[in-house]
Amino acid sequence: xxxxxDAGPAPxxxxxxxxxxxxxRASFAAAAARAAxxxxxxxxxxxxxxxxxxxxxxxxxxxxxxxxxxxxxxxPDLTILAWDAAHGAPLAPPEPDREAPIQVGRHYxxxxxxxxxxxxxxxxxxxxxxYGYDLGERVAWFHCPDAGxxxxxxxxxxxxxLLHAWLxxxxxxxxxxxxxxxxxxxxxxxxxxxxxxxxxAIAGKLAGWDYLGDDYVxxxxxxxxxGPARAFGLYRVAKxxxxxxxxxxxxxxxxxxxxxxxxEKVLLSLPLTPAPGGLPLAAVIVPRVAAASALRxxxxxxxxxxxxxxxxxxxxxxxxxxxxxLARVLRGLPAYHLDIGPRPAEALALLAPLLAVPxxxx
Numbered sequence: 001x002x003x004x005x006d007a008g009p010a011p012x013x014x015x016x017x018x019x020x021x022x023x024x025r026a027s028f029a030a031a032a033a034r035a036a037x038x039x040x041x042x043x044x045x046x047x048x049x050x051x052x053x054x055x056x057x058x059x060x061x062x063x064x065x066x067x068x069x070x071x072x073x074x075x076p077d078l079t080i081l082a083w084d085a086a087h088g089a090p091l092a093p094p095e096p097d098r099e100a101p102i103q104v105g106r107h108y109x110x111x112x113x114x115x116x117x118x119x120x121x122x123x124x125x126x127x128x129x130x131y132g133y134d135l136g137e138r139v140a141w142f143h144c145p146d147a148g149x150x151x152x153x154x155x156x157x158x159x160x161x162l163l164h165a166w167l168x169x170x171x172x173x174x175x176x177x178x179x180x181x182x183x184x185x186x187x188x189x190x191x192x193x194x195x196x197x198x199x200x201a202i203a204g205k206l207a208g209w210d211y212l213g214d215d216y217v218x219x220x221x222x223x224x225x226x227g228p229a230r231a232f233g234l235y236r237v238a239k240x241x242x243x244x245x246x247x248x249x250x251x252x253x254x255x256x257x258x259x260x261x262x263x264e265k266v267l268l269s270l271p272l273t274p275a276p277g278g279l280p281l282a283a284v285i286v287p288r289v290a291a292a293s294a295l296r297x298x299x300x301x302x303x304x305x306x307x308x309x310x311x312x313x314x315x316x317x318x319x320x321x322x323x324x325x326l327a328r329v330l331r332g333l334p335a336y337h338l339d340i341g342p343r344p345a346e347a348l349a350l351l352a353p354l355l356a357v358p359x360x361x362x
Contacts, residue, residue, distance in 0.1 A: 017111035017121035024141040028081040031089035042066035045167050045218035045232040050076035054083035057148035062158040065237035081141040091143045118169040131162045152264040156237040164315045172218045173325050176310040179212035179231040180204035182355045186231050186279035190307040196289040196340040203344035210273040214238040221328035229329045230278030239265040283334045283354045290339035293346040303335035
């Protein structure tokens with residue numbers, strides 16, 4: 001019986017990761033036979049992804065927030081198959097009565113040995129989504145019930161946890177933060193939600209600053225050659241509370257994708273600044289909304305406490321290893337606390353001197 005056929009129930013996702021990939025490929029093929037198949041090459045964290053998408057809704061949902069890659073003939077680092085059950089090709093989670101090493105949420109099944117010290121195959125079950133990858137095959141897959149019904153936050157950051165897990169195998173880590181910069185250097189803005197980092201990052205973009213994202217970016221620790229920690233852009237769609245848009249950044253309304261659904265943030269289409277090799281980080285900023293703008297130096301430990309908890313809680317992985325990687329990214333970077341007043345331009349003016357390139361010998 002073909003997976004997703006009308007002759008029987010959906011195939012179960014197998015605890016055996018090799019069989020899971022086989023089922024995913026068959027289910028995707030069934031969906032692609034029923035709907036338009038779209039192929040889109042995109043850039044993500046300095047890597048080339050090829051999206052194979054079944055259906056127009058899948059293209060609108062999964063490709064809009066990612067930067068199109070140049071048509072230079074470069075082979076993809078990873079191909080992602082993405083489809084939904086709306087096209088008659090469902091993929092079900094593990095059988096409830098089967099003892100399997102797949103658990104809900106951040107836990108996942110692994111198999112196939114290792115590739116460069118990482119499990120070759122991983123399968124995730126994050127209800128209602130099921131996804132996984134095979135490093136040896138350089139293929140990933142993502143299945144959801146209805147691509148057209150994805151909430152705004154997931155449309156702005158498609159495949160987030162899947163690609164976070166994959167980027168970790170390439171020496172990069174997705175961090176909960178924003179990055180803006182000038183003159184070829186960047187600032188990592190990190191703090192819990194509601195701190196004003198998205199508003200400030202979007203204000204920087206509108207003011208002509210370099211911009212690599214408002215909520216999630218990829219970071220890499222300093223290189224063995226002594227090079228600086230670097231940040232890489234991921235998503236070109238930013239999110240902003242409607243009240244913040246109206247009160248602080250009305251000009252950003254021109255970039256709105258559509259009217260937000262009730263209770264959701266406004267999605268803004270903001271192209272990322274091209275930075276194929278990443279943007280060297282000059283400092284880390286911990287912002288908060290305040291009555292007036294002010295900047296003060298803080299210790300690196302305080303900056304790490306702002307970055308690590310939300311990153312580690314929101315993204316799956318090895319907590320101890322990821323915490324150590326974040327600490328390496330911040331080590332040696334000056335850190336500052338930034339009060340953001342009602343005029344973002346004043347906060348940006350306080351940050352600008354931090355991006356000056358130090359003179360030799362200073």
